[in-house]
Amino acid sequence: MxxxxxxxxxxxxxxxxxxxxxxxxxxxxxAIELARPAHRTQITKAVLRLREMIFSGEFSSGARMSELPxxxxxxxxxxxxxxxxxxxxxxxxxRSLPAGGYVVREFTQGDVRDAIELRGVLEGTAAxxxxxxxxxxxxxxxxxxxxxTIRALVHRADYESFERYLHLNEDFHARLMKMARSPLLTRxxxxxxxxxxAGPSAFILAEAELPASRDILIIAHxxxxxxxxxxxRRQGARAEGLAREHARLALSNLEIVVExxxxxxxxxxxxxxxxxxxxxxxxxEPDPA
Amino acid sequence: MxxxxxxxxxxxxxxxxxxxxxxxxxxxxxAIELARPAHRTQITKAVLRLREMIFSGEFSSGARMSELPxxxxxxxxxxxxxxxxxxxxxxxxxRSLPAGGYVVREFTQGDVRDAIELRGVLEGTAAxxxxxxxxxxxxxxxxxxxxxTIRALVHRADYESFERYLHLNEDFHARLMKMARSPLLTRxxxxxxxxxxAGPSAFILAEAELPASRDILIIAHxxxxxxxxxxxRRQGARAEGLAREHARLALSNLEIVVExxxxxxxxxxxxxxxxxxxxxxxxxEPDPA
DNA sequence: GGGGTGGCTCCTGCATGCAAGATGGCGCTA
DNA sequence: TAGCGCCATCTTGCATGCAGGAGCCACCCC
Numbered sequence: 116m117x118x119x120x121x122x123x124x125x126x127x128x129x130x131x132x133x134x135x136x137x138x139x140x141x142x143x144x145x146a147i148e149l150a151r152p153a154h155r156t157q158i159t160k161a162v163l164r165l166r167e168m169i170f171s172g173e174f175s176s177g178a179r180m181s182e183l184p185x186x187x188x189x190x191x192x193x194x195x196x197x198x199x200x201x202x203x204x205x206x207x208x209x210r211s212l213p214a215g216g217y218v219v220r221e222f223t224q225g226d227v228r229d230a231i232e233l234r235g236v237l238e239g240t241a242a243x244x245x246x247x248x249x250x251x252x253x254x255x256x257x258x259x260x261x262x263x264t265i266r267a268l269v270h271r272a273d274y275e276s277f278e279r280y281l282h283l284n285e286d287f288h289a290r291l292m293k294m295a296r297s298p299l300l301t302r303x304x305x306x307x308x309x310x311x312x313a314g315p316s317a318f319i320l321a322e323a324e325l326p327a328s329r330d331i332l333i334i335a336h337x338x339x340x341x342x343x344x345x346x347x348r349r350q351g352a353r354a355e356g357l358a359r360e361h362a363r364l365a366l367s368n369l370e371i372v373v374e375x376x377x378x379x380x381x382x383x384x385x386x387x388x389x390x391x392x393x394x395x396x397x398x399x400e401p402d403p404a
Numbered sequence: 405m406x407x408x409x410x411x412x413x414x415x416x417x418x419x420x421x422x423x424x425x426x427x428x429x430x431x432x433x434x435a436i437e438l439a440r441p442a443h444r445t446q447i448t449k450a451v452l453r454l455r456e457m458i459f460s461g462e463f464s465s466g467a468r469m470s471e472l473p474x475x476x477x478x479x480x481x482x483x484x485x486x487x488x489x490x491x492x493x494x495x496x497x498x499r500s501l502p503a504g505g506y507v508v509r510e511f512t513q514g515d516v517r518d519a520i521e522l523r524g525v526l527e528g529t530a531a532x533x534x535x536x537x538x539x540x541x542x543x544x545x546x547x548x549x550x551x552x553t554i555r556a557l558v559h560r561a562d563y564e565s566f567e568r569y570l571h572l573n574e575d576f577h578a579r580l581m582k583m584a585r586s587p588l589l590t591r592x593x594x595x596x597x598x599x600x601x602a603g604p605s606a607f608i609l610a611e612a613e614l615p616a617s618r619d620i621l622i623i624a625h626x627x628x629x630x631x632x633x634x635x636x637r638r639q640g641a642r643a644e645g646l647a648r649e650h651a652r653l654a655l656s657n658l659e660i661v662v663e664x665x666x667x668x669x670x671x672x673x674x675x676x677x678x679x680x681x682x683x684x685x686x687x688x689e690p691d692p693a
Numbered sequence: 694g695g696g697g698t699g700g701c702t703c704c705t706g707c708a709t710g711c712a713a714g715a716t717g718g719c720g721c722t723a
Numbered sequence: 724t725a726g727c728g729c730c731a732t733c734t735t736g737c738a739t740g741c742a743g744g745a746g747c748c749a750c751c752c753c
Contacts, residue, residue, distance in 0.1 A: 156736070156737095157736080157737070158736085181703090181704070181705090182704075182705070183703090183704075191737090191738095192737055192738045192739075193705095193737095193738080193739080194483065194736080194737055194738065194739090195736075195737065195738095197487070197705090197706090198486070198487070198490060201487060201490055201491070202490070205494045207588075207591065214704095214705090214744090214745060214746085215704080215705050215706075215744090215745085216704075216705065225586075226587065226588055229586045229587075229588045229589060230588050232529075233529070233586075233588055233589060233592060236525060236526075236529050237525075237592075240521075240522070240525050297514075297518045297522075298515065298518075299496075299515055299518045299519050299522055299596065299599075300518060300522055302496065302595070303522060303526075303592055303595060303596060306591070306592060306595055307588065307592060310588075445706070445707095446706080446707070447706085470733090470734070470735090471734075471735070472733090472734075472735095480707090480708095481707055481708045481709075482707095482708080482709080482735090483706080483707055483708065483709090484706075484707065484708090486735090486736090503714085503715060503716085503734095503735090504714090504715085504734075504735050504736075505734070505735065
């Protein structure tokens with residue numbers, strides 16, 4: 116089984132950022148990307164391509180993002196490229212230097228921990244808002260249906276199921292956020308979930324590859340169900356606590372994954388995370404550009 | 405007394421956004437502004453000026469921010485202006501249109517409420533982090549000293565004291581955030597506090613002008629003290645709850661202020677808030693540009 | 694031999710010209 | 724008279740040229 120898993124992993128690895136991207140665009144995110152579906156503008160073309168390259172580790176963290184090489188690489192002019200770089204800085208993927216210019220940002224393991232905790236705080240707030248303010252029955256039914264579909268997939272091991280699980284999980288969290296009816300909260304959460312390791316499906320990859328952590332899917336499903344129950348019963352504090360704990364599942368996965376560096380390094384955005392002891396990533400030379 | 409208050413109010417109104425600006429720059433915010441102190445670049449020049457104009461209500465919410473008029477107005481070229489507009493969009497002050505271009509964003513009273521609640525959630529998380537992770541005694545002493553200085557000002561009614569209070573209050577909240585030692589949390593909070601009505605000193609103006617709400621300063625001071633106590637005792641949940649409730653003081657002020665439209669309309673950023681029933685702001689014509 | 698200084702090169706920030714698309718108004722037609 | 728379509732203008736998106744500044748290397752002086 117492990118063999119088949121390893122064989123089909125690349126497809127899943129490709130799917131993950133795309134799913135996340137879909138969520139970013141379809142939910143709230145920057146209206147620019149929402150309005151221009153594909154590569155309508157050079158800016159979005161550059162943003163999408165750069166984000167993909169950063170996630171896939173083609174730029175080491177700390178690498179300088181000089182404009183002229185990127186112009187040659189992406190085929191866009193400097194003007195839209197600069198807008199794209201500014202966008203990625205706001206997303207947190209790049210860091211601007213005092214003297215000008217950008218470098219790929221580096222994240223510590225503590226940053227990852229905080230990002231996950233912070234997502235729990237914000238999703239907890241969303242769950243509390245939903246419980247306190249009430250949710251139309253129809254909307255709640257949609258959430259229930261999503262989770263029931265998830266239930267059928269939890270125990271299956273094939274990879275079509277896994278991809279569907281990823282999508283449904285994103286969908287569940289998106290529906291939950293929508294129930295809060297708070298644009299500012301959505302915006303704040305998007306600012307966190309834009310980081311590749313902070314989204315609700317970030318470390319799910321580990322659950323697929325490492326059978327020991329597959330139980331987490333069962334737990335996650337139960338937490339979803341309890342969350343729905345709490346919202347339905349208008350139990351705000353319980354809903355908030357459940358959502359926080361639910362996010363902390365990713366913390367467990369983080370710990371599992373740092374013990375299995377090979378799994379971690381195949382995750383999108385792994386090259387951005389600097390681990391304290393071991394070799395950071397594959398390439399020994401940090402600055403090829 | 406009320407006379408003197410009204411006479412000196414404009415100075416305070418001018419001071420408020422400047423203080424907030426200082427906090428944004430000095431804390432974490434966008435590294436661009438941190439690196440270039442004054443108007444080193446045309447971008448920051450445009451951002452600062454536009455933000456000031458939006459806060460002071462020179463653009464009505466919904467007004468289109470066309471580039472060429474702004475170029476003539478600000479004396480910068482279109483290239484840095486576009487960067488500045490993108491920056492303000494990320495701050496949440498502008499909204500981008502599907503067809504291109506930006507308009508000044510409009511906020512409902514519910515948005516204001518959510519922003520305040522959200523600030524409470526994030527500051528609560530900061531307080532919890534500080535309590536859970538521990539704070540060096542020296543740093544805690546600094547927070548105590550700040551709050552003791554505030555204590556001396558709570559009962560005074562002159563406006564030098566008031567300006568000092570504003571500054572000290574910002575300082576207190578900045579120190580608290582620093583104690584959390586979480587760059588991502590700081591970033592998330594900055595994303596909320598950038599909104600003119602969401603910062604920790606947003607509605608303090610009401611407390612100065614309306615004697616009935618002056619008690620709130622006393623309550624706020626006590627909450628600060630309790631917050632310090634909770635952090636010192638490593639009581640994370642208590643610290644979180646206190647910080648949330650502390651933010652909700654601003655909700656009280658919001659309610660007070662919507663009853664006194666004249667006070668509200670002199671606040672920075674008031675023109676961005678659409679109130680459900682009454683006339684939106686002073687100017688009857690929404691589009692002077 | 695080491696440190697400081699001068700020059701050079703690369704890079705970013707800014708301005709402006711051009712083109713495509715959207716929007717609004719006006720006129721024509723049914 | 725109302726609706727539709729076309730045209731003109733305005734506005735944004737993009738590309739490129741230019742200048743200023745920071746960083747680096749080499750060379751010279753102490």
